[in-house]
Amino acid sequence: MIGGKVVMILGLGFSRYPLRSGELSAMFGIVRLSEMTMNQHYENLVHKLEEIAHLGGVMSTLGWDQEVMMPAGASDARAKQISALAGVIYERMTDPALGDCLNELNAQDLAALGEAERCNIREAQRSYELETKVPKRLVQELAELGSRGHGVWVMARQDNKFADFAPVLKCFLQLKTEWAQCVSPEMAPYDANIDLFERGTTMTMITPIFERLKQELIPLIHAIQDHSYQPDTSFLQGRFALDKQ
Numbered sequence: 001m002i003g004g005k006v007v008m009i010l011g012l013g014f015s016r017y018p019l020r021s022g023e024l025s026a027m028f029g030i031v032r033l034s035e036m037t038m039n040q041h042y043e044n045l046v047h048k049l050e051e052i053a054h055l056g057g058v059m060s061t062l063g064w065d066q067e068v069m070m071p072a073g074a075s076d077a078r079a080k081q082i083s084a085l086a087g088v089i090y091e092r093m094t095d096p097a098l099g100d101c102l103n104e105l106n107a108q109d110l111a112a113l114g115e116a117e118r119c120n121i122r123e124a125q126r127s128y129e130l131e132t133k134v135p136k137r138l139v140q141e142l143a144e145l146g147s148r149g150h151g152v153w154v155m156a157r158q159d160n161k162f163a164d165f166a167p168v169l170k171c172f173l174q175l176k177t178e179w180a181q182c183v184s185p186e187m188a189p190y191d192a193n194i195d196l197f198e199r200g201t202t203m204t205m206i207t208p209i210f211e212r213l214k215q216e217l218i219p220l221i222h223a224i225q226d227h228s229y230q231p232d233t234s235f236l237q238g239r240f241a242l243d244k245q
Contacts, residue, residue, distance in 0.1 A: 041104045042117060048098050049124060055089045066147065079147040086143035093131045102128060130196075134182045142175050 059082065066078050092098075102125050110118050131139075149168040156165035180192035187195070191202045 041101055041108070042113065042121075045098075045101050045105065045121065045124060048092070048095070048101065049120070052089060052092045055085065055092065059085055059089065063147075066150065072151065075148060075151040079144045082147040083140045083144035087136055087140050090131065090136050090139045093127060094136075098124075099128055099132070130183055134179060138175065138179060138182070142172075142179065145172055145175065 062078065062082055062085070066075070070078060102121065105121050106125070110121065113121075145168065149165075149172060152168050153165050156162060176193055177189045180187065180189035184192040184195070188203060194201050194203065194206070
């Protein structure tokens with residue numbers, strides 16, 4: 001049904017409908033034209049989503065490099081790079097042409113597509129509607145703060161000084177609250193952010209779970225900290241030959 005790009009992205013063996021020989025009824029000709037039109041719109045969608053996915057891969061590589069290889073002194077420049085790339089991805093995700101493509105697809109009979117394709121359209125529509133509610137400025141501020149804040153968090157954890165990270169966390173909460181107001185003003189800010197990762201889940205649902213965990217884990221942690229037994233951890237430090245690692 002769908003062309004090669006979908007096979008590459010989804011890893012599914014879809015094939016095009018074969019052309020029939022002989023005389024075709026007028027009705028079949030109309031149906032065939034509709035299928036070809038829908039296939040073209042879907043391939044256009046795949047092309048746009050594929051580009052967004054590649055840009056997301058670049059973003060992931062920058063994030064990996066920041067955590068693994070990047071010198072600490074480059075954190076400010078990296079935060080600006082990530083912010084700039086977030087803006088480019090935002091522009092692709094809110095491109096009116098993407099919205100037009102989705103509108104064309106949703107105006108068709110999606111039953112002619114497979115479940116995977118319908119899911120792709122549904123999720124792309126949801127992402128498009130979410131992203132178009134949020135200003136580019138906010139997206140870039142969140143991306144830059146996330147990058148810059150990581151370095152602050154690493155140092156604060158190393159020195160066991162939460163006060164150093166508290167201003168970053170406060171700013172992040174303010175930005176995420178603003179994001180929630182843009183996306184789902186009818187929802188509690190925390191619920192709107194949870195829904196981004198666990199769709200349909202709310203604070204009311206998960207609070208009892210964390211309360212139960214607190215009842216069990218906090219006393220356990222205190223018991224371990226107060227116990228006289230201290231395990232030998234010397235094996236965790238030292239110099240080790242590369243060929244034995």
